[in-house]
Amino acid sequence: MVRRRVRRSSILHRLPALAVCVACLAARADPPPAPAPGLAAAVAPYAGVARRLIEAARQEPSAWTRLAELTDTFGHRLSGSESLEAALRWAAGEMKKDGLDNVRLEPVTVPRWVRGRESAALVAPVRHELAMLGLGNSVGTPPEGIEAELVIVRDFDELQRLGPAGVKGRIVLFDVPFTTYGETVVYRSTGASRAARLGAIAMLLRSVGPIGLRTPHTGALRYADDAPKIPAASIAVEDAQRLRRLRERGLTLRVRLRMQARFEADALSANLVGEIVGREAPHEIVLVGGHLDSWDVGTGAMDDGGGCVMTWQALRLVRRLGLRPRRTLRVVLFTNEENGLRGALAYRDRHAAELSDHVAALESDSGAFPPLGFGFSGVDAARTVIRDAARLLEPIGATRIGESGGGADVSPLAAAASVPTLSLDVDGARYFIYHHTQADTIERLSAEDLASGSAAVAVMAYVLADLPQRLPRRSAP
Amino acid sequence: MVRRRVRRSSILHRLPALAVCVACLAARADPPPAPAPGLAAAVAPYAGVARRLIEAARQEPSAWTRLAELTDTFGHRLSGSESLEAALRWAAGEMKKDGLDNVRLEPVTVPRWVRGRESAALVAPVRHELAMLGLGNSVGTPPEGIEAELVIVRDFDELQRLGPAGVKGRIVLFDVPFTTYGETVVYRSTGASRAARLGAIAMLLRSVGPIGLRTPHTGALRYADDAPKIPAASIAVEDAQRLRRLRERGLTLRVRLRMQARFEADALSANLVGEIVGREAPHEIVLVGGHLDSWDVGTGAMDDGGGCVMTWQALRLVRRLGLRPRRTLRVVLFTNEENGLRGALAYRDRHAAELSDHVAALESDSGAFPPLGFGFSGVDAARTVIRDAARLLEPIGATRIGESGGGADVSPLAAAASVPTLSLDVDGARYFIYHHTQADTIERLSAEDLASGSAAVAVMAYVLADLPQRLPRRSAP
Numbered sequence: 024m025v026r027r028r029v030r031r032s033s034i035l036h037r038l039p040a041l042a043v044c045v046a047c048l049a050a051r052a053d054p055p056p057a058p059a060p061g062l063a064a065a066v067a068p069y070a071g072v073a074r075r076l077i078e079a080a081r082q083e084p085s086a087w088t089r090l091a092e093l094t095d096t097f098g099h100r101l102s103g104s105e106s107l108e109a110a111l112r113w114a115a116g117e118m119k120k121d122g123l124d125n126v127r128l129e130p131v132t133v134p135r136w137v138r139g140r141e142s143a144a145l146v147a148p149v150r151h152e153l154a155m156l157g158l159g160n161s162v163g164t165p166p167e168g169i170e171a172e173l174v175i176v177r178d179f180d181e182l183q184r185l186g187p188a189g190v191k192g193r194i195v196l197f198d199v200p201f202t203t204y205g206e207t208v209v210y211r212s213t214g215a216s217r218a219a220r221l222g223a224i225a226m227l228l229r230s231v232g233p234i235g236l237r238t239p240h241t242g243a244l245r246y247a248d249d250a251p252k253i254p255a256a257s258i259a260v261e262d263a264q265r266l267r268r269l270r271e272r273g274l275t276l277r278v279r280l281r282m283q284a285r286f287e288a289d290a291l292s293a294n295l296v297g298e299i300v301g302r303e304a305p306h307e308i309v310l311v312g313g314h315l316d317s318w319d320v321g322t323g324a325m326d327d328g329g330g331c332v333m334t335w336q337a338l339r340l341v342r343r344l345g346l347r348p349r350r351t352l353r354v355v356l357f358t359n360e361e362n363g364l365r366g367a368l369a370y371r372d373r374h375a376a377e378l379s380d381h382v383a384a385l386e387s388d389s390g391a392f393p394p395l396g397f398g399f400s401g402v403d404a405a406r407t408v409i410r411d412a413a414r415l416l417e418p419i420g421a422t423r424i425g426e427s428g429g430g431a432d433v434s435p436l437a438a439a440a441s442v443p444t445l446s447l448d449v450d451g452a453r454y455f456i457y458h459h460t461q462a463d464t465i466e467r468l469s470a471e472d473l474a475s476g477s478a479a480v481a482v483m484a485y486v487l488a489d490l491p492q493r494l495p496r497r498s499a500p
Numbered sequence: 501m502v503r504r505r506v507r508r509s510s511i512l513h514r515l516p517a518l519a520v521c522v523a524c525l526a527a528r529a530d531p532p533p534a535p536a537p538g539l540a541a542a543v544a545p546y547a548g549v550a551r552r553l554i555e556a557a558r559q560e561p562s563a564w565t566r567l568a569e570l571t572d573t574f575g576h577r578l579s580g581s582e583s584l585e586a587a588l589r590w591a592a593g594e595m596k597k598d599g600l601d602n603v604r605l606e607p608v609t610v611p612r613w614v615r616g617r618e619s620a621a622l623v624a625p626v627r628h629e630l631a632m633l634g635l636g637n638s639v640g641t642p643p644e645g646i647e648a649e650l651v652i653v654r655d656f657d658e659l660q661r662l663g664p665a666g667v668k669g670r671i672v673l674f675d676v677p678f679t680t681y682g683e684t685v686v687y688r689s690t691g692a693s694r695a696a697r698l699g700a701i702a703m704l705l706r707s708v709g710p711i712g713l714r715t716p717h718t719g720a721l722r723y724a725d726d727a728p729k730i731p732a733a734s735i736a737v738e739d740a741q742r743l744r745r746l747r748e749r750g751l752t753l754r755v756r757l758r759m760q761a762r763f764e765a766d767a768l769s770a771n772l773v774g775e776i777v778g779r780e781a782p783h784e785i786v787l788v789g790g791h792l793d794s795w796d797v798g799t800g801a802m803d804d805g806g807g808c809v810m811t812w813q814a815l816r817l818v819r820r821l822g823l824r825p826r827r828t829l830r831v832v833l834f835t836n837e838e839n840g841l842r843g844a845l846a847y848r849d850r851h852a853a854e855l856s857d858h859v860a861a862l863e864s865d866s867g868a869f870p871p872l873g874f875g876f877s878g879v880d881a882a883r884t885v886i887r888d889a890a891r892l893l894e895p896i897g898a899t900r901i902g903e904s905g906g907g908a909d910v911s912p913l914a915a916a917a918s919v920p921t922l923s924l925d926v927d928g929a930r931y932f933i934y935h936h937t938q939a940d941t942i943e944r945l946s947a948e949d950l951a952s953g954s955a956a957v958a959v960m961a962y963v964l965a966d967l968p969q970r971l972p973r974r975s976a977p
Contacts, residue, residue: 236939
């Protein structure tokens with residue numbers, strides 16, 4: 024807290040207009056006696072509320088404490104698991120204790136993919152266990168495993184050049200150096216089917232992420248309809264590099280993969296919804312949220328326990344200050360983002376009739392790191408409002424507005440009803456070190472950052488819910 | 501290489517005398533036409549040789565390549581394992597190919613501790629697997645495991661305060677924050693017996709190292725004779741912190757530990773020895789070496805494949821330049837440093853008659869990171885020589901002489917015959933991140949650092965083996 028305050032304070036020194044504004048708000052008048060200088064007229068009346076929400080967020084460690092309790096107690100929360108359902112029930116109880124309105128679990132049927140036991144090993148010319156994680160949605164192997172020669176490629180082009188003659192009956196390793204997630208995740212999501220089309224019998228993937236401490240990364244694959252389903256697993260960067268070096272010494276490598284991965288019968292899960300009902304237009308909704316499900320490694324603290332807790336905390340802060348905006352603030356903790364998106368689709372369908380009254384939808388699923396601002400997808404007139412509102416977050420440095428925003432869980436709302444969507448944008452430097460690994464635990468996140476992120480969401484959501492005019496959008500409601 | 505050269509070159513600019521000296525040696529005259537300015541008279545004649553050894557080390561990546569081949573091919577190398585013996589045979593063959601003299605495997609009987617399957621889990625009030633590694637030399641549990649209430653202490657004082665009433669029949673977790681290895685490793689080596697004396701039935705240990713990516717650290721324990729032998733395992737820092745947080749919320753925790761750990765019959769291993777026989781006093785020996793065995797996780801690249809390869813490479817560099825010092829240079833790759841030290845003791849006993857002619861013994865077992873100089877244990881007159889010789893390493897910045905030096909494998913020589921001992925001292929900032937973990941792989945080490953370390957050992961060892969007077973020591977030979 025001390026460290027960040029110092030930085031913010033130096034920003035204040037460079038912005039005398041805002042410094043004056045902050046000083047004049049120390050008395051916590053709401054609305055302030057006069058429009059704050061330097062702010063657009065529409066959002067200026069919210070300067071006092073913003074300041075109070077930021078202070079309230081800073082004064083208590085409850086977001087971190089709550090995230091610790093969630094992740095310590097329930098651990099990882101894969102769709103279909105007991106731990107996810109227990110976490111949902113707990114969170115619903117806590118939301119009620121927080122005094123949120125209309126807290127309810129909205130049922131969602133989710134897939135139940137089960138990892139089971141798994142292992143991968145180099146078996147010839149030498150024998151070594153590989154640090155691995157099966158990919159989500161993968162099929163398993165026969166109980167005795169799959170053993171075959173290993174073919175290593177750097178990219179899809181090299182795979183295609185090998186063709187069926189070089190791939191058939193073999194296990195393919197995509198040894199693709201990590202650049203960006205966008206560029207490399209395509210090997211995780213489509214690599215198995217692309218290798219299978221050429222006759223590969225299993226697929227290994229260099230983990231999609233920077234080198235860790237021999238840390239494999241899981242994540243979902245998608246089988247194409249026109250290719251055999253072959254088992255697929257990620258291995259640690261170090262293991263991929265080792266296999267490549269051995270191969271480059273002219274050795275023929277044989278690998279054995281064993282996976283019990285399988286789908287079991289769909290399970291009943293839920294989206295958790297809580298609200299602060301609007302005082303004037305309760306049918307108009309500003310949605311904020313994250314996803315409570317996680318991969319079955321680590322404790323899903325960063326992805327996306329932190330997003331859940333920060334958006335939930337945003338409503339708690341509004342409530343704590345005794346505020347009730349014009350429109351309804353709704354927090355949704357979605358289920359099944361990681362391997363199915365059924366929570367998001369169920370929300371869209373269940374709330375189809377009211378989507379035209381979803382004024383905005385804000386998702387936090389980039390990790391609870393220092394907030395920088397928001398991504399926004401919507402019409403220009405709305406972007407202006409968002410940009411103006413973000414100016415209220417200068418005390419925590421979260422004023423940047425990115426060219427697009429949203430996320431997996433709110434994108435169906437944009438597609439179905441042109442709901443303007445935002446993402447909480449954060450400093451993502453460390454995100455892909457932990458993403459989908461056993462190291463996604465609360466140790467990666469700080470109370471300061473969770474407080475700042477909660478404040479950023481609270482201020483933006485409150486303003487959007489309270490502005491006299493609703494946020495402009497593409498198609499009229 | 502570029503990066504480090506830049507740094508070295510900036511050192512040269514600040515040291516005009518040495519810059520002149522290096523420039524005058526570009527012609528590679530050996531010995532140089534006149535004593536080099538700025539160097540003590542005794543070592544000045546070696547300035548040319550030093551320069552050539554450093555250049556030779558830089559010009560080829562063979563140390564890194566060799567370490568990669570060792571660790572990729574044989575993997576980890578615990579005493580009693582097939583992989584250790586295969587690695588010893590391979591290294592002996594390579595040493596012969598290098599043209600070293602008297603290459604031989606000197607038999608050593610070593611303990612064979614086998615980890616077997618192992619797991620630890622919190623089982624109540626919630627159930628979560630813990631990231632764990634059994635401690636070396638630990639006994640196992642019954643097949644069904646040991647399950648009991650968990651008691652968490654910060655240090656031995658807290659354990660003693662609890663006494664038998666608080667400890668008996670329970671599992672003790674030493675949740676000791678990492679400060680230095682020296683301060684915290686005592687919990688790993690003696691914690692099990694200290695807990696057992698109070699009636700604990702198993703011991704867990706927060707890993708001895710900084711937080712990683714949920715990375716447990718193994719390492720040896722020592723059972724005291726007067727305490728029951730209870731099973732003991734290390735857990736990741738994050739898991740220890742999670743258990744503590746749960747406990748601090750007032751929960752009673754139950755943990756289940758299952759370990760198949762056991763000792764099997766002793767196995768036959770060996771120390772690997774290779775030499776460059778001295779041209780004038782072949783019976784006088786300058787020993788350099790590391791240990792080829794490792795823990796059974798990672799690939800033992802840092803601990804201590806790198807030390808083996810650098811000290812071995814030192815002799816190879818001397819050989820490559822066609823040099824033969826006055827005394828014998830001997831490289832020893834010791835076996836069983838990690839869990840028994842039987843290699844070091846066997847060497848001491850087998851070579852008892854010639855220990856008085858061991859002029860110095862240099863061990864590299866601190867990781868193949870940028871070399872800073874040497875630790876030295878010996879009489880002051882010898883320290884002066886060592887300090888003078890290290891001046892020859894100014895081009896690679898390895899001139900610092902620490903107050904004590906040696907290591908586990910050469911310390912028996914010092915104890916038995918006052919052999920002066922040195923350690924290669926390196927930048928150790930990252931060492932304990934990887935130490936005894938699955939992440940101890942060649943990715944942690946660079947070709948530049950291995951080359952610099954090899955050069956540092958080569959220069960120091962060559963000078964000590966070639967100086968007209970042998971290094972002074974406490975007791976006369």
